[in-house]
Amino acid sequence: MILFFLLTIAAGLLGLIIFQTSVLLSILAIVCCTGGLVYSFIGPSRKKLVSTALLLAGLVCCILAGEKTDLIGGYQKDLRQIQKHIDAGEPDKALKEIDTLESTYAVTDETLYARAELYTALHETDNALASLDQITDRTQERWYRMREQVLLDQTAENMEAQLDALYLEAAAKGVESPYLLTMAGHTCLQQDDPKLALTYLHQAFILDPESGTTCYYAGVAHFHLGSYDIATEWFDLAEEKGLSEKLSENMKWYRKQIAKGVQNDA
DSSP: OHHHHHHHHHHHHHHHHTSOOOHHHHHHHHHHHHHHHHHHHHSOTTHHHHHHHHHHHHHHHHHHHHHHHHHHHHHHHHHHHHHHHHHTTOHHHHHHHHHHHHHHHOOOHHHHHHHHHHHHHTTOHHHHHHHHHTOSOOOSHHHHHHHHHHHHTOOOTTHHHHHHHHHHHHHHTTOOOHHHHHHHHHHHHHTTOHHHHHHHHHHHHHHOTTOHHHHHHHHHHHHHTTOHHHHHHHHHHHHHHOOOHHHHHHHHHHHHHHHHTOOOOO
């Protein structure tokens, strides 16, 4: 009997620490089995009945923890398989896997992301946007980056305006993404609001101080505010971090204007 108790406690600990089973169920298994073991030594005459009941409860918790872990593991495995089908250009297989997953477990944000990615790969932008609109948690960078990808695939005349609104919404919601914050800063510059641009760009720089693009736009914002010395420092830092060819050419224009002591709009 004692051996069974010890084995069950060990199973609960292994499940919790190594195999990452359900924390609550594993703890319940350990508590029940430990209680049963202790009670078998210090309990009254009915100790065998009580300790056996605790042992069985512990075993049930271990089994439930294992089953829950299997479900989670199987779910994640199916999601990875869907991603493989999308990457391999097998939309029919991916869609079938998604339908099966949703019928088995229910529609979740993860399956909706999978649908959105699949429809984006197929250039079905309306379906992709519809899938993203059903996602409940829209505070993650992933949601905004995927929506950006779908919008870029559109041919709508107001695509630029939709992208600008997307970047500003992400920044206003406090999404901690250096890329989205930098793009929000760029949008503010286009809307002649360099002060707000600097707010977002400074946040982006804190999150990713190695981004030359962020430094460049910070320099542009200070340029439009008339802070030429500070703008030059940001441009120097941007050059050190690395810039695209286009931004490097744009920066040369700003440097020339600073050298002239003249502030003009690009």
